Amino acid sequence: xxxxxxxxxxxxxxxxxxxxxxxxxxxxxxxxxxxxxxxxxxxxxxxxxxxxxxxxxxxxxxxxxxxxxxxxxxxxxxxxxxxxxxxxxxxxxxxxxxxxxxxxxxxxxxxxxxxxxxxxxxxxxxxxxxxxxxxxxxxxxxxxxxxxxxxxxxxxxxxxxxxxxxxxxxxxxxxxxxxxxxxxxxxxxxxxxxxxxxxxxxxxxxxxxxxxxxxxxxxxxxxxxxxxxxxxxxxxxxxxxxxxxxxxxxxxxxxxxxxxxxxxxxxxxxxxxxxxxxxxxxxxxxxxxxxxxxxxxxxxxxxxxxxxxxxxxxxxxxxxxxxxxxxxxxxxxxxxxxxxxxxxxxxxxxxxxxxxxxxxxxxxxxxxxxxxxxxxxxxxxxxxxxxxxxxxxxxxxxxxxxxxxxxxxxxxxxxxxxxxxxxxxxxxxxxxxxxxxxxxxxxxxxxxxxxxxxxxxxxxxxxxxxxxxxxxxxxxx
RNA sequence: GUCCCCAUCGUCUAGUGGUUAGGACACCGGCCUUUCACGCCGGCAACAGGGGUUCGAAUCCCCUUGGGGACGCCA
Numbered sequence: 001x002x003x004x005x006x007x008x009x010x011x012x013x014x015x016x017x018x019x020x021x022x023x024x025x026x027x028x029x030x031x032x033x034x035x036x037x038x039x040x041x042x043x044x045x046x047x048x049x050x051x052x053x054x055x056x057x058x059x060x061x062x063x064x065x066x067x068x069x070x071x072x073x074x075x076x077x078x079x080x081x082x083x084x085x086x087x088x089x090x091x092x093x094x095x096x097x098x099x100x101x102x103x104x105x106x107x108x109x110x111x112x113x114x115x116x117x118x119x120x121x122x123x124x125x126x127x128x129x130x131x132x133x134x135x136x137x138x139x140x141x142x143x144x145x146x147x148x149x150x151x152x153x154x155x156x157x158x159x160x161x162x163x164x165x166x167x168x169x170x171x172x173x174x175x176x177x178x179x180x181x182x183x184x185x186x187x188x189x190x191x192x193x194x195x196x197x198x199x200x201x202x203x204x205x206x207x208x209x210x211x212x213x214x215x216x217x218x219x220x221x222x223x224x225x226x227x228x229x230x231x232x233x234x235x236x237x238x239x240x241x242x243x244x245x246x247x248x249x250x251x252x253x254x255x256x257x258x259x260x261x262x263x264x265x266x267x268x269x270x271x272x273x274x275x276x277x278x279x280x281x282x283x284x285x286x287x288x289x290x291x292x293x294x295x296x297x298x299x300x301x302x303x304x305x306x307x308x309x310x311x312x313x314x315x316x317x318x319x320x321x322x323x324x325x326x327x328x329x330x331x332x333x334x335x336x337x338x339x340x341x342x343x344x345x346x347x348x349x350x351x352x353x354x355x356x357x358x359x360x361x362x363x364x365x366x367x368x369x370x371x372x373x374x375x376x377x378x379x380x381x382x383x384x385x386x387x388x389x390x391x392x393x394x395x396x397x398x399x400x401x402x403x404x405x406x407x408x409x410x411x412x413x414x415x416x417x418x419x420x421x422x423x424x425x426x427x428x429x430x431x432x433x434x435x436x437x438x439x440x441x442x443x444x445x446x447x448x449x450x451x452x453x454x455x456x457x458x459x460x461x462x463x464x465x466x467x468x469x470x471x472x473x474x475x476x477x
Numbered sequence: 478g479u480c481c482c483c484a485u486c487g488u489c490u491a492g493u494g495g496u497u498a499g500g501a502c503a504c505c506g507g508c509c510u511u512u513c514a515c516g517c518c519g520g521c522a523a524c525a526g527g528g529g530u531u532c533g534a535a536u537c538c539c540c541u542u543g544g545g546g547a548c549g550c551c552a
Binding site for chain 1: 480491500502513516546547552
């Protein structure tokens with residue numbers, strides 16, 4: 001069985017997470033089986049589609065690395081072919097002209113609803129033999145075949161049966177000659193050679209109609225897989241207005257693309273007890289076997305955890321790329337500080353996202369630091385004045401500014417003063433970073449650089465002196 | 478309303494007639510530790526309800542309930 005999958009979004013907004021997951025599954029399946037993954041932009045709704053949206057969509061997919069194997073196909077470029085097929089259906093008797101006006105149809109549905117019936121086209125123009133009414137542009141409707149039932153064979157749901165009587169004659173070509181979704185979709189999938197249709201559950205009910213169309217055209221139906229929907233953390237439907245629905249939001253927030261993909265892959269698919277996968281591992285393991293049929297909620301905590309796991313093992317260049325933009329986005333200059341690789345290595349195991357790294361590393365890139373009031377009061381006390389002054393002198397005299405030398409220097413100073421390493425570490429940390437949390441103290445000082453370190457130690461010493469003075473005057477007064 | 482889909486810890490899930498119902502996130506303890514993390518160890522916690530089928534059901538069938546989707550000259 002040849003494998004050709006496709007992702008067919010309508011460019012009506014940003015790429016949302018559900019769409020990204022659908023794209024991912026299609027992409028993975030194609031990769032896994034040595035097939036092709038295609039991208040088709042369903043832009044036939046001109047009112048809601050725009051070139052910007054199309055570009056954003058293609059770009060978003062690209063940023064996650066889900067590149068299609070062929071040029072993306074714009075559905076709008078294919079209307080001639082769609083019309084051709086509609087007329088072919090007309091000639092073979094599988095379609096007919098319907099002269100109902102939109103108002104007339106609305107009224108018909110209204111009546112049917114009022115009577116408690118399922119709103120459905122009643123076929124009033126199905127077998128018309130008389131002359132067409134003047135002044136009304138007709139639509140072309142599909143004459144659905146009179147079979148008993150239509151069976152959708154689905155990877156996840158097995159055989160889903162639809163009674164033919166539940167389906168109605170759908171519009172193929174609008175009064176203005178433009179094709180509708182069902183027609184375009186079926187024709188394009190056929191012409192693109194798509195063999196596996198992996199899409200959202202919301203299309204399951206569309207499938208029997210498309211199957212009938214395919215049958216009327218004498219084509220071979222692809223395999224179908226209707227994926228369960230993604231739900232918001234609270235179990236409700238994902239709202240498009242929610243920022244967290246936008247796939248690119250996660251990149252902006254400092255998540256690694258592969259981590260987001262890993263998380264999404266595990267939502268609705270599993271492989272034993274494994275949680276963390278590289279893209280390569282996903283490609284070699286992904287398949288219909290592990291797919292689940294029930295809807296799943298987004299869990300921000302788990303995404304964070306997956307991201308941490310990926311941060312620990314990602315190539316440092318990947319980390320740097322994201323870190324650079326994260327630093328810029330909080331107004332810091334990536335050039336004005338230690339090498340990004342060193343920063344990334346120092347924090348890859350102690351931050352949740354690259355945004356977190358940038359924030360935590362702020363003191364290594366800015367010239368001014370803010371002393372955290374609480375930490376300073378707790379740590380920068382009069383008793384550490386002498387030890388701190390001693391390390392400052394030792395550090396100033398250090399021949400090489402490396403983490404190892406810094407470590408030895410601090411250790412020696414501590415020993416000569418008869419105090420523990422830890423007694424010196426925390427004051428140094430608060431003095432240099434302004435806060436009580438940072439990578440190991442030797443790394444921290446190394447990252448800060450000698451100039452910044454000495455400068456800030458002087459500031460801290462001044463702070464302590466002021467404290468001593470204030471305490472003395474309080475004692476005297 | 479009609480049709481369709483879904484249902485195991487709070488969440489993601491493993492499980493396909495016989496398991497002390499497993500793992501992961503989160504949460505709570507503890508260990509490690511110069512801070513913070515990482516890591517390690519342990520704990521809490523689930524088969525929606527009711528009927529069948531069977532020697533035996535989380536697993537198969539039916540009903541109920543709950544959640545979701547579709548019923549357009551949108552895609």
